[in-house]
Amino acid sequence: MSRKPEKTPEQDKQKRKKKTKQTITRAVTPIRLIEANVGKLAALDQLMAVYLPLCQQYVTWFSRAERVPDRYTDPVFESDLSERLHRVAIQQAAGIAKSFRTNRQAAYDAYLENLADDAAAKAEALASGKPLDMERKEPEWHEWHLPELRVPCIQANANVVVVEKSEDTTFDYWLRISTLDKGNPLRVPVKLASYHKQALGGRTLNGSTTLHKRNGVWWLTLSCDEDVPLQTATSAPCVGVDVGIANFITTSTGKQYGTFHGKLARRQKRDREKRRRKAKLRACLKKKGVENLPSTSSVTGQRLSRHVRQEINRAVNLLLEEHQDARIIYEDLSVASMRFKARSMNAYLYASNLAHIPEQLAWATAKRGRAAHTVKAAYSSQECSRCHFVDRTNRANQQTFCCGVCGYRDHADHNASVNLARRYRDAELSACQKKEQIKALLLRRHEVWKQVHRLTVVEPPVQLGLWARSETSTDVG
Numbered sequence: 001m002s003r004k005p006e007k008t009p010e011q012d013k014q015k016r017k018k019k020t021k022q023t024i025t026r027a028v029t030p031i032r033l034i035e036a037n038v039g040k041l042a043a044l045d046q047l048m049a050v051y052l053p054l055c056q057q058y059v060t061w062f063s064r065a066e067r068v069p070d071r072y073t074d075p076v077f078e079s080d081l082s083e084r085l086h087r088v089a090i091q092q093a094a095g096i097a098k099s100f101r102t103n104r105q106a107a108y109d110a111y112l113e114n115l116a117d118d119a120a121a122k123a124e125a126l127a128s129g130k131p132l133d134m135e136r137k138e139p140e141w142h143e144w145h146l147p148e149l150r151v152p153c154i155q156a157n158a159n160v161v162v163v164e165k166s167e168d169t170t171f172d173y174w175l176r177i178s179t180l181d182k183g184n185p186l187r188v189p190v191k192l193a194s195y196h197k198q199a200l201g202g203r204t205l206n207g208s209t210t211l212h213k214r215n216g217v218w219w220l221t222l223s224c225d226e227d228v229p230l231q232t233a234t235s236a237p238c239v240g241v242d243v244g245i246a247n248f249i250t251t252s253t254g255k256q257y258g259t260f261h262g263k264l265a266r267r268q269k270r271d272r273e274k275r276r277r278k279a280k281l282r283a284c285l286k287k288k289g290v291e292n293l294p295s296t297s298s299v300t301g302q303r304l305s306r307h308v309r310q311e312i313n314r315a316v317n318l319l320l321e322e323h324q325d326a327r328i329i330y331e332d333l334s335v336a337s338m339r340f341k342a343r344s345m346n347a348y349l350y351a352s353n354l355a356h357i358p359e360q361l362a363w364a365t366a367k368r369g370r371a372a373h374t375v376k377a378a379y380s381s382q383e384c385s386r387c388h389f390v391d392r393t394n395r396a397n398q399q400t401f402c403c404g405v406c407g408y409r410d411h412a413d414h415n416a417s418v419n420l421a422r423r424y425r426d427a428e429l430s431a432c433q434k435k436e437q438i439k440a441l442l443l444r445r446h447e448v449w450k451q452v453h454r455l456t457v458v459e460p461p462v463q464l465g466l467w468a469r470s471e472t473s474t475d476v477g
């Protein structure tokens, strides 16, 4: 069974060398597997019937375990699969469980933060004697369901699926797949369409393949690696990027790109109403005992999602075009925390689309060899970019930032993007493990700021007092 590869001194040396390029992986649009004969793909079905339940067992086990999922862990379940296929199942499950755990933890942290905010608002209301807003809801936590594998899928490597160049011209490749029948691999021909060939562009395949079955059809995904030389200079200025709904992107240079409001929001509302009507109709028919119920999945919803993604891609492209020589700094946000950022709308669609922004930022910059980094985003929207004072009440409303100490006013997203830009290479802040530590650090910086700016902020009222007194004395005199 394959083990964690040991690092050779050679590889260590490479790591220490300054990065001049980065490798990106391009996946090619899925290729339909040709049913050369029925028996062949039936062997793939048989393999999946064993593979999927095993993979699911590991997903559940990894998701519940105390420790972080380890793709090189020793097998714990029995299986008819070969050692190599068993390892592939473990690795695939570890990847799924890992992202599940990260997303769930981020959502839980965001919930705890909301809870603390709620308690603070209550205490404030009690102290000031003002009644609490009746509209507000208490934060609630609903435990997440463990991930369930619905689509039969194998994320394979060259140990179990080999892609061979075809000798004759009828097919482009032969796929050699290890199956339950040991020593007797399945050979499936692969034919590429012209757009597949174009996407590959003569690059070499990287050995990782994905096989999945949807609506009775088997699909193959090939991918290749590409080295992109780094374009951004070490001295490049940092541009902070804040991600949101009102503006997809707000930069520390004061620019805004794309929005969810207006046309997209109206389309989203129409789609939601349509789905609600459909669900009502379904419930009504079900009561009457109708067996063939209309589907609830929405074609317009999918189309809208695609449209939002296109708008996001357009915004990201424009941002990169207008900031050619900059280093892009953005917030490290997961889908789960996006959900909280989008909570005023309370729609998951917003959240899943919003999460496309950092994904697209990462991809679009990597593709162009542009430097981009994520930084910790905690309190970046509550921190004053002038004096570092952190408080919930600094956000007068969704759009406006107004500092409670120094009176600094700004567009809320712009203030946040300035904070994000500064967090790049902020070693002290990166070292903070917990959000409270970040808040404490920022408030310490605020104290330092006050010391330095004491003359301009604290003295004027005193001087004003002296001036008033001297005026009185002149009157007397």
Ligand SMILES: [Zn+2]
Pocket (backbone or CB within 6 Å): 384, 385, 386, 387, 388, 389, 403, 404, 405, 406, 407, 408
């Ligand atoms: Zn301030």
